[in-house]
Amino acid sequence: MRQTLRTRWNLVVGLLGSLILLFALWRAGAPAWLLWAYNIERAGYALDRALVWPEPRLSDSLPMLAADADEATLRTALAHLAAAMRWRPDHFHAYRLAGHLYAAQHDWRHAAESLAQAAQREPRNPLLPWEEGLMYEQMALAVERAPREAMLAHFAAGTVEAPAAPLDTPFCQGNDLRTCYVGRTEWALPPAHVAGALPESAPVLFTHPPVKVRAELTIPTQTPALLFQHGLAPEARDYGTDGATFQVWVETPDGATMVYERTVDGETARRGWVWGVADLSPWVGQTVTVVLVSGPGPSGNTQGDWYGWGDLVLTTPRAARYAQQAPRAQMRAVWLAAGFTPDYLVQRALESLTRLQDPADARRWAARIIALDPTQPHGYSIMADAYAAEKMWAAAAAFYREAAQRAPDVRDHIYNAARMEIELGNLETAANLLEQTPNLPLGAMPRSVILYELGNLYRTRLRDPERALQAYDRALEWREWGDRPNLEAETHVQRGNVLRQLRDYEAALAAYRAALALNPEHYWAIVGEAQALHALGQSDAALARLDAAIALNPNQAYAFNVKGDILRALARIDEARAAYQAALERDPDNRALQDKLNALENQSSP
Known part of the structure; x- marks a missing residue:
């Protein structure tokens, strides 16, 4: 105390x-x-x-x-x-x-x-x-x-009050002249109040003054703020508008109340979007009629007044206040003015992704890169890599495609998008993407490696030996293996497997021997050669090659398995049984081997 x-x-x-x-x-x-x-x-x-x-x-x-x-x-x-x-x-x-x-x-x-x-x-x-x-x-x-509810379609289906006078717009329908004053479209405009800002796309309810659009709404408790962007059609910048006046009214049985009014002058409108918000909170829980009014500017002149209400949504008051700042555009403007470049942020994002192993943080940095320069692929590819690290395959595929759009000559982005589609089980989509990649001149991924993987996709997943053979042939034609030269021999082996599946045993034998010319100790090439020799009726030569494979890798079961098949075909049951037993010792969980042994249980060599 x-x-x-x-x-x-x-x-x-x-x-x-x-x-x-x-x-x-x-x-x-x-x-x-x-x-x-x-x-x-x-x-x-x-x-x-x-x-x-x-x-x-x-x-x-x-x-x-x-x-x-x-x-x-x-x-x-x-x-x-x-x-x-x-x-x-x-x-x-x-x-x-x-x-x-x-x-x-x-x-x-x-x-x-x-x-x-x-x-x-x-x-x-x-x-x-x-x-x-x-x-x-x-x-x-x-x-x-923040929660939001898109309202553009709701207002587009509302009641239109407009002059019955001709107006040349793309929205005219039939003989109803009112339809010329209202329509649905999409514009890409920069925020008017942010110098050097990039265009931002938004769905638009086109409303040529003088026009009113009425729609009945039940005002939600959580999202009573009606947020929108005023804009001038890009094609109308030179039509001579002097501005327009926008209002929002709420009509109830007790009368009408104006909750928003703003006049946008022509110069501001030509610069881009102007945000506005109407506070509908006094009518929370009530069903009211909300009226959007587009009128002429102060002079009363409607020439060139191709205006619209962009991205009409109901959202929270806090989100509406922040949205009017065009915060992404402001962020970009502040950082660029201070000299921050995407290159600096790229290094920071890669550090999060590789050294720190933090994909979520890498995504935050990638989003900043995209905000600074959305025309370059780096931010999108890092974002995709981060999503892929978290096994969010669909998001990763989408961002790899975005990267590919910005670097159409680089095959790596398309290749990576294909990998994500394989993870999603979209095999034909993946194959179509991989087919495109060899024609693209730039990229770290070697063309032959991509085509080898395409061949494997056709052979093992899509069960299409003809297209697999074509992919393997193209891989060998390119002879572009990068740091994986061993794949050339492997491609010959897989090509031999496909040819053997197609029963072209002479060509298969040539493929296996092409692999062995590159790597004389290629286990699978020796086994494949033995299988092709047996199919051509040269069983003794086949068995000799299998013994060579077993000597090369005595712990591998597959050569014993094939040897058992050939011996069984030659009715040399005891030798076949011994070969299967040797295979089963090396692969004890192989049910197919056990079934083969069981089938020989009551048989013996002649």
Whole structure:
């Protein structure tokens, strides 16, 4: 008890001393930096109690609230940071600490704004825009993970109120002129408020002013925010629009309420998407009529007003607020402006995938690579590799295909997509993909190796010996084996197996001997040669070759098995029995061998 009272007394004395010192410094006209330092120190003390960081702390780690963090401590930290900003408004540190505090509370918008302020004050520090970009990334993830319900089709099926006047658009149907004012399409536009942003595709409800579209909705409790993007058709950029006015109304038996209005001028519309959100939460649980209104701009001129409502969805209010920031585009813009390149991120992603063995982390880095430069294959191929490492075959196949679209001359991506299709059991799809690869000039995967695997797919899985033979022949024609030269002999062996299956025993014998010319001790080539010799009526030569195979690998059962078959065919039953027994000793779980022995039980050599 005394210890507790003493601790509290020491805290009071310390605080009183700090206040006296602060007062003395102020009275003495102390420089602003001392007052700034005092508030930074006090804020840091509060933050040390309120925030925790992952261990180890990495470049993309985010702060979290400590389990015992309380509102009073957070308010104290923010108050001291605000004071520090007042004393030294041009210094970055307080803004950065505020960004971390907001991030720990998952207030990503304020976190991004604070870190942007920090970066403006210290442009030479690349860590500040990097952290700002991470906040935008978290906004994007919040949008993407939030529940949402697509509403475009619902409104497209709604009631249209439009002039009965001719209008030349692609959406006109029959003699109903109203249909010219409304239609479904898809546009790719950049966010208007993000300089240098890439186009983003969205489904669109085309609405040429003046038009109203009514649809009946039951407003969900969890997703009462109607989110949308205003856009101008790409082909209409030069049609002379001066802008348009958009409204959202809610109609109930008690009347109509306007919940959203925005005028988009022509210059802004030509730059790209403009986000908007209508708050429908006052009508949660009710069935109401929601009206989308597209009207002319301030001048009342509808010339060239090919506007639309893009990506109409019901979502959470938080996701709607973040979506209006175009967070992925903002993340990309901030990082590129700071000099971050996809090449740097590629190295970090590969480190996660290979050294750290962390596919989930590799996927996060791959997503960033794609955001920075979606035209290059690297991010997609790393994303696919990460999914493949987790045996998520369908996702991996999709991303390998995305990589192939961006590098159409590289065969590796198509080859890897084929491997994923095999894992999924889509064998014909895999075969079709593998058939394409030898014609592509670039890639680390040797053509002959790919064709060898294609031949095996046809032979063992698709049971198509003719196409297997063609694939093996093409593999041998290319003579491109890379670091697997042993596969050339193996290809001859598999080719011999197919020819033997097709009963072309002379050609099969030649194939096995071609393999033996490359590798005289190839066990399977010797056994195959023996089988071909036996089929050609040269049983003694066949048995001699089988003895050679057994001498080469006495622990392998297969040559004993084939020897037993030939001896049984020659009615040398006792020798056949001995050969089967030798095979069974080496492969005791082989039921087929046991059946062969059982069949000879009551037989003997003549």
